Amino acid sequence: MQSAKLKCGLIEEKKGFYNDAISKDAYVWYEKNWQHDEYEHIHERAQLTYVEEGYQYLHIEQKIYLVPKNHVIWIPSGVKHRTTSEASTVNLMVVLFKSEIQSDFFREVHVFAAPPVLKEMLLYASKWNKLADEDEEQTLFLKALLNSLPNFCNESRFLEIPVPEDHRLIPVCDYINTHFQENLNIDDMADLAKMSVRSLQRIFKDATGITLQKYGQLIRILKSVELIDTRQYTLSEIAFKVGYKSLSAFTSSYTSIMKEGPKVKRENNF
Template sequence: MQNANIKCGLTEKLLGVYEDTTEVQAYVWYENNYVHDEYQHAHQRYQLTYVEQGYQYLHVDNCIYLVPQYHVAWIPSGQQHATTSTAKDINLKVLLYRDVPKDEFYERVHIFPAPTVLREMLQYASKWNRMVGNEEEKEQFLQAILVSLKSFCDENQSLQLPVPVDHRLVPVCAYINEHFTSNLDLDELALRSTMSVRNLQRLFKQETGITLQKYLQVFRILKSIELLDTGELTLSEIAYKIGYKSLVAFRNSYFDIMKVYPKVKK
C-alpha cells in the first residue's frame, strides 16, 4: 500500500487524491522553492496561491493559465488542476479554505495581479505558516482576505492559452507552438487542419474565443516570461528570439497582454 504524503497540510492517500484531516476553517502554507504537483489532482479545499517569485502555469480543463510573479490564482474546491514551471526559483504562499461565502465568484478559477494591500496582507499572514490549529486573530484575518478577494480581482483574460477540443485544431496549435518565432502561414495551417483558411479561422475563434494571431501573440509572451525569468538576455535579445522584429513591437505586445512593460530580472 502506498504511504500517505502530506502536501500543503493535506494528506495524499492516492496519487492526486487528497484527504482533509483538519477541522480548521483556513490556514497558510508557505515553502521556498515549493514544487507543486505536475499531475492532475484535486482537494476539497478552496485554494488561493500567490506567486511571490517566479511564475507558474496552471492547467485546468481546456486552458493553460499563466500565473506570473505578484499574481494570485484562485482554485475552487474539487477542481482538477495541475501546475508546471521552468522558473529557476519559485516561491509560493498558499491559503486553503474549507468554506467560502455563497457567491458564484468562488466557484470559478481566477487569475489576477495582487494589489499592494493584498500583497501586504499575505505577507502578514505568513506569520501563521503551517499553523493548522484554531487561533482567533488568524481565523479573522484569513477570513478578511477571503471576503475581499472579489473586490481585489482585476482579471486579465489574456493570461490564458486555450486548448481546443476539436481534433482538427490540435495539429494547428502544435505547429504554431513549434514555429512561434515565424509569422503565421495560414495556408500551411489550413493544410494541417484539412480545412480552408476561412473555415479554420472561424472554427478556431469559435473553439478558443481568440484568433490565430492572438494565440500566437499570447504564446510568444508566455515564452518571453520564461526568458525574462532567467535574467540572461537583454530585452532586445528576447524580442528577436521569440519572433519580433523590433524591441518596440515586443514591448507593445507584452504590454497588451500583461498591462505592464517587460523588465529584465536582476
C-alpha cells in the same frame, strides 16, 4: 503499498486525491523553491495561490492559466488541476479555505495581479505558515481577506491559454507553439487542420474565443515571460528570441497583453 504523503497540510492517500487533515478553517502554506507534482489532483478546499517568485502554469479543464510573479490564482474546491513550471525558482504561498462564500465569484477560476494591499495582507499571513493550531486572529484575518478577494480582482483573461476540444485544431496549436519565433504561415496551418484557410479561421475563433493571430501573439508573450524569469537575457535578446523584429514592437505587444511593460530587473521579494 504507497505511503500517504503530506502536501500543503493535506494528506495524499491515493495519487491525486487528498484528504483534509486540517481542523482549522483556513491553512497557510508558504514555501521557497516549490516543487509540485505535475499530475492532476483534487481536494475539497478552495485554494488561493500567490506566486512571489518565478511563475506557474495551472492546467484546469480546457484552459492553461499562466500565474506570473506577483499574481494570484483562485481555484474553487473540487476542481481538478495540475501545475507545471520551467522556472528555476518558484516561491509561493497557498491558502486553503474550508468555508467558501456562496457567490458567483468564488465558483470560478480567477487569475489577477495582486494589488499592494493584498500582498501586504499575504505578507502578514505568512506568520501563520504551516501552523495547525487554531488562532482566533488568523481566523478573522483570513476571513476578511477571503471576503475582499472580489474587490481585489481585476480579471486577467489575457493569462488564459485556450485548449480547443476540436481535434483538428490540436496540430495547429502545436504548430504555433513550435514555430512562434517565425512568421506563422496560415496556409500551412490550414493544411495541418485539413480545411480551408477561411474555415480554419472561423472554427478556431469559435473554439477558442480568439483569432489565430491573437493566439500566436499570446504564445509569444507567454514564452517571453519564461525567458524574463531566467534573468539571462536583455529585453532586446528576448524580443528576437520570441519572433519580434524590434524591441519596440515586442514592448508594444507585451504591454497590450500583460497590461504593463516588460522588466528584467529583479524586484524585492515579499
